[in-house]
Amino acid sequence: MNKEPVLVARPALLRQTNAQLLLRLLRESGPCSKADLVRASGLSAPTVTNVVGHLASVGLIEPVGEGDSTGGRPPDIIRFRAERGCVAGVEIGSDALLFLLTNLDGHELARANVSIARNTSKPHAICSQIAKELRNLTRKQKYAEEQLLGVVMGVPSIVNVDEGTVLALSALKSWNKVPLGSMLTRELKCQVTVDNDTNLAALGEYNHGAAQGESNFVFITIGEGVGAGIFLDGKIYRGSQWSAGEIGYLRVPHIAREHPTIREYGKLEKILGAPGILRSWRAASRHSRSKPKATRPADVFDLAIEGNASAKKILLNRATILSDIILDLALILNPSLILLGGEVGGNPRLLQEVKALLKGSEFAIARVLPGALGPSAVLWGAAHLAMESALLSLLQPPD
Amino acid sequence: MPKNSGSRQSNSHMPSYVVAVDIGGTNLRVALANRHGKMLAKWSGSVGSDSSPKAVVQVIRGAVGYLLTEVGASLHSLSGVAAGAPGVTDRKAGVVFATSYLRGWKKVPLAALLQSALHIPAAVENDVKLAAIGESWLGAARGVQNFVFLAIGTGIAAGVVVNGQLLNGPQCIAGEVGYLIVPGTPESPVGRASPGSLETVIGGEGIRQHWRQVCKNGRGDLTATEIFALAKNGDRLAKNVLERSARILAYAIHNMSTVLNSSLFVLGGGVGTNNALLMATRRILQPYSQPSRPRLIRSALGADAQLIGAIRLALDTAESRAISKGL
Numbered sequence: 001m002n003k004e005p006v007l008v009a010r011p012a013l014l015r016q017t018n019a020q021l022l023l024r025l026l027r028e029s030g031p032c033s034k035a036d037l038v039r040a041s042g043l044s045a046p047t048v049t050n051v052v053g054h055l056a057s058v059g060l061i062e063p064v065g066e067g068d069s070t071g072g073r074p075p076d077i078i079r080f081r082a083e084r085g086c087v088a089g090v091e092i093g094s095d096a097l098l099f100l101l102t103n104l105d106g107h108e109l110a111r112a113n114v115s116i117a118r119n120t121s122k123p124h125a126i127c128s129q130i131a132k133e134l135r136n137l138t139r140k141q142k143y144a145e146e147q148l149l150g151v152v153m154g155v156p157s158i159v160n161v162d163e164g165t166v167l168a169l170s171a172l173k174s175w176n177k178v179p180l181g182s183m184l185t186r187e188l189k190c191q192v193t194v195d196n197d198t199n200l201a202a203l204g205e206y207n208h209g210a211a212q213g214e215s216n217f218v219f220i221t222i223g224e225g226v227g228a229g230i231f232l233d234g235k236i237y238r239g240s241q242w243s244a245g246e247i248g249y250l251r252v253p254h255i256a257r258e259h260p261t262i263r264e265y266g267k268l269e270k271i272l273g274a275p276g277i278l279r280s281w282r283a284a285s286r287h288s289r290s291k292p293k294a295t296r297p298a299d300v301f302d303l304a305i306e307g308n309a310s311a312k313k314i315l316l317n318r319a320t321i322l323s324d325i326i327l328d329l330a331l332i333l334n335p336s337l338i339l340l341g342g343e344v345g346g347n348p349r350l351l352q353e354v355k356a357l358l359k360g361s362e363f364a365i366a367r368v369l370p371g372a373l374g375p376s377a378v379l380w381g382a383a384h385l386a387m388e389s390a391l392l393s394l395l396q397p398p399d
Numbered sequence: 400m401p402k403n404s405g406s407r408q409s410n411s412h413m414p415s416y417v418v419a420v421d422i423g424g425t426n427l428r429v430a431l432a433n434r435h436g437k438m439l440a441k442w443s444g445s446v447g448s449d450s451s452p453k454a455v456v457q458v459i460r461g462a463v464g465y466l467l468t469e470v471g472a473s474l475h476s477l478s479g480v481a482a483g484a485p486g487v488t489d490r491k492a493g494v495v496f497a498t499s500y501l502r503g504w505k506k507v508p509l510a511a512l513l514q515s516a517l518h519i520p521a522a523v524e525n526d527v528k529l530a531a532i533g534e535s536w537l538g539a540a541r542g543v544q545n546f547v548f549l550a551i552g553t554g555i556a557a558g559v560v561v562n563g564q565l566l567n568g569p570q571c572i573a574g575e576v577g578y579l580i581v582p583g584t585p586e587s588p589v590g591r592a593s594p595g596s597l598e599t600v601i602g603g604e605g606i607r608q609h610w611r612q613v614c615k616n617g618r619g620d621l622t623a624t625e626i627f628a629l630a631k632n633g634d635r636l637a638k639n640v641l642e643r644s645a646r647i648l649a650y651a652i653h654n655m656s657t658v659l660n661s662s663l664f665v666l667g668g669g670v671g672t673n674n675a676l677l678m679a680t681r682r683i684l685q686p687y688s689q690p691s692r693p694r695l696i697r698s699a700l701g702a703d704a705q706l707i708g709a710i711r712l713a714l715d716t717a718e719s720r721a722i723s724k725g726l
Contacts, residue, residue: 158690174536216568229656232561239660240545249657251650253582324580331575332559332658334568364570364576 018043018051019395023060026080027105027201033075052078058394059084060104080108085149087390088134089382091197092155095223097130101137104149106387109141111379114344122179122237123166132186148190149390152382153180154197156225158243164194166244191389193262197221197378198245201205201371202229204381209372210339217337218329219371220247222322228267230333242323272321272342277314277392284310301349318344319353326358330365341371411490416472417717418463418517420482421526421710422446422455424500424553432710433471436537440469440518441706452507460516468508470661477519479717482509483526485554489571490524500554520720522712527574527667528565529708530698531558532712534665538709539699545661548698549576552668555598559659565651576655578603581647597651601644610640627675644670645679653684656693667698 018041032116038048055061062081066074084107091098099112116126130153138148157175158167164181184192202219202247205211211219215234221227228245230237233305238244248269272274277297285291292308303311322345326338340346340354351370358365371377379394414433417611421428423446428488430441442462459482467474482484484507486498513521526717531548534540540548540560548558555577559566565574577598599605606623613636621629623644629637666672674697681695698704 228658232566237561240662241691243658244658244660246657246690247689250654253580320698328579328654329658331572331578332490332557332569332575333566334575336569351696363572 007202009150011355013262015051016395018047019055022048022394023055023080024052025392026061026078026084031077031079033077035075038287039292054395058249060391062392066163067218078087080105084394085147085390086152087383088137088148088152089200089384089386090130090134090151090153091113091200091378092126092153092384096332097126097133097360098379099133099137100376100383101134101141102383102387104387104391106384110137112137123175123180123183127180127183127187131186134188148188149394150191150193150197150386151184151188152193152386152389153184154195154200154378154382155180156197156227158246159194159196161193161195161238164192166194189219191393193389195236195241195382195385196227196229196245198227198229199238200229200381200385201245201373201377202231202339202381203236203385204377204379205339205341205371206231206381207384208380209361210369211337213238214337216333216335217366218333218335219339219341219377220293220322220325220345221342222272222342223341223342224269224275226272226330230299231335232333247325250325250328252321252328268321272318272344277318277344280313280314284314294359296373297344298347298349315349317352319350319357323354323357324352326365326368327361327363330363335366338368339370339371341374341377346374348351408515411617414476415478415717416467416470416476416703417478418480418519418563418711419676419713420459420513420649421477421529421705421709422482422484422501424528427455427462427668429457429459429466429510431458431463431472432713433464434714436707436710438703438706438710438715439467439559442466443586446501447700448596450501451503452512454517454650455501456509456512464515464719474518477517479520479522479713479720480513480517480520481524481529481712481716483525483529483705483709484509484718485526489522490522490567493521493523498518506518513549520715521718524708524712525556525571528707529712530667530704531565531665531708532711533561533586533687533700533704533706533708534667534698535560536706537700538704539696540663543663545659546663546665547659547693548605548665548667549572549655549671549703550668551601551666551671553603555602557655557670559661576651579651579654581650587614587724597647601647606640606644606670608613609643610637611618613640623670624673627673631675641675641679644673645676645683646726648676648680648689649683652680652693652695653687657690660691661693663694663696665696665698667701667704672697672701707709 021041022037030398034048034052038045062080063077064077065370067077076268082103084104085123086101086103095116098115102108103233112133138269155166166175166178166180181192181194198221205219217231219229226248228247230245250268260346274297277300283302292303301315305316342350357366373380416431416433419430425445425448428443432438442465447458484495485500488497493508498504509523510521514646519569527550534548542589544563546560550556557574557576559574579597579646581597581600603623610621610626627641630641700707
């Protein structure tokens with residue numbers, strides 16, 4: 001088993017650690033004096049002076065004049081320059097590109113939603129579109145191009161995060177082992193990270209949403225597709241080949257029962273996802289005299305609550321499958337929290353039904369809650385990661 | 400020279416030993432190992448008619464005395480003890496929550512009991528997790544960051560290792576996959592099969608029961624191992640039982656692998672180490688290559704996996720106590 005590594009601090013590494021600490025304190029407290037930082041950090045005054053100097057030299061902090069005197073020289077107040085640069089989270093959806101631009105303090109500057117035209121679904125075309133939109137957004141916010149310090153992209157695919165390679169993207173054709181990270185880096189000349197979208201959504205909920213303070217949780221998303229982001233020990237868990245949490249490939253007992261034609265694994269999405277629910281509804285209402293309208297899964301679930309028998313059957317079936325999945329996760333991972341998101345996963349009727357089914361379990365299954373960030377979870381997770389990476393690279397000690 | 404009776408060594412020229420304990424449902428094994436983890440002496444016995452925690456600890460105490468005599472060492476030379484228990488265990492708290500194998504065991508503060516009895520730092524852990532530690536240290540999973548040790552015997556449970564660390568979970572139930580719900584017979588038509596838990600379906604007893612059901616002419620009560628041996632020899636009914644077991648095992652491994660993306664599954668336990676079962680399961684998993692397929696191998700340490708894991712835990716426990724005391 002691994003033992004904790006003993007950290008040997010080189011001076012530059014130590015300075016970076018101290019710089020991260022002071023930055024965090026400054027961001028949390030707002031503008032304050034060096035003396036305040038000495039008190040809050042526990043570092044010595046000369047060390048703080050040294051680090052503050054370094055932070056100023058990379059443009060991350062600046063003096064804002066003098067504060068109130070408490071009986072000596074009035075203290076110099078310093079502030080964090082969140083406007084030093086900007087970062088972006090990007091989400092590649094099934095037919096649209098979503099963007100979130102924030103400053104270095106994680107505050108939203110701009111958003112955008114751009115459709116993917118049918119004939120521009122090839123990797124290079126998507127890349128160019130992303131780069132173009134980012135330059136647009138950056139410029140509109142009055143930032144210079146080189147002030148876009150980092151981009152993190154969420155894609156509905158298994159991603160080799162180290163290499164920035166998208167391994168398989170079912171929604172968009174001809175995406176197989178695409179080096180999306182390096183392609184975009186070449187266009188934008190800044191740091192680009194690519195990750196699976198559900199992993200980023202979990203990160204978003206961890207930093208800003210319903211999973212704050214939870215070191216072991218799973219975020220399940222059910223929309224067009226099905227996926228899970230797994231957080232263990234306070235970090236995204238990816239597995240040995242980047243595909244941990246690809247729950248679309250799970251086989252669950254109640255599928256065989258109700259959907260005998262679904263024999264192949266990997267087809268859980270076909271039943272649980274939005275298109276599958278509507279397909280079931282259309283099949284069920286084909287022979288009924290009254291055909292209540294349902295264009296989205298939420299409509300079907302509403303009809304179920306209103307008493308429609310076919311809709312009830314569909315809701316119960318999907319809730320049963322989802323609780324099977326949650327039980328699997330509980331016994332394998334024992335997370336303390338399960339978050340549900342996506343157009344289908346985040347539906348309150350489904351959540352209610354799932355909770356009722358899990359109540360009868362002999363285990364204390366995790367709490368099951370809806371995600372707090374809704375459809376923005378991926379973007380917020382991506383933007384947060386971009387911000388942290390950008391700050392880290394600004395503080396990078398010279399090799 | 401006054402004897403420093405309170406000191407527990409760490410002195411490099413004094414021999415030091417650790418104690419490893421493997422508590423089963425009826426069997427009890429205790430081993431003595433040196434500071435390098437080399438097993439020097441082993442004792443095997445049974446839990447006895449009184450399976451209460453205090454009684455079991457007494458038996459362990461006796462076994463330790465016997466082993467110390469064998470190697471010619473004193474109680475003072477012991478630096479730590481670790482015990483594996485057949486149930487949900489909280490290592491941090493040193494408590495065995497529950498085990499269906501030992502009567503009267505509920506929220507047992509086993510670490511404290513061992514510490515009192517032997518006067519050395521003590522740690523306890525779930526036995527399957529200890530086996531995972533053993534395989535990771537000296538066995539089939541050396542150097543593997545993400546793997547699962549799946550024990551299939553009377554019961555079924557897993558030790559899950561992610562990023563080189565054992566996965567616990569806040570309720571310490573990570574890996575309790577014996578309770579996974581599986582279809583009774585996955586390929587049967589809708590409605591006929593009712594789901595059961597993995598343990599009741601392919602645990603040792605579940606396989607025997609299924610054999611008794613399908614075998615109408617009273618061919619006797621066979622163990623899973625015997626049934627699989629018959630299958631290897633061509634017996635049609637036995638082959639069906641083997642195939643069914645392999646199919647369900649493959650199902651469970653596929654699901655675990657889908658969630659964890661582990662690169663390796665190490666199978667242990669009386670049923671898990673059966674070669675015929677392993678080969679059939681591998682064959683069934685063959686087409687399940689998405690998103691990735693883990694390697695499936697047998698435990699390298701066999702019945703000693705838990706004990707070896709306990710040695711490792713005992714060494715770590717002794718070391719961290721030494722470090723915290725500034726020795």
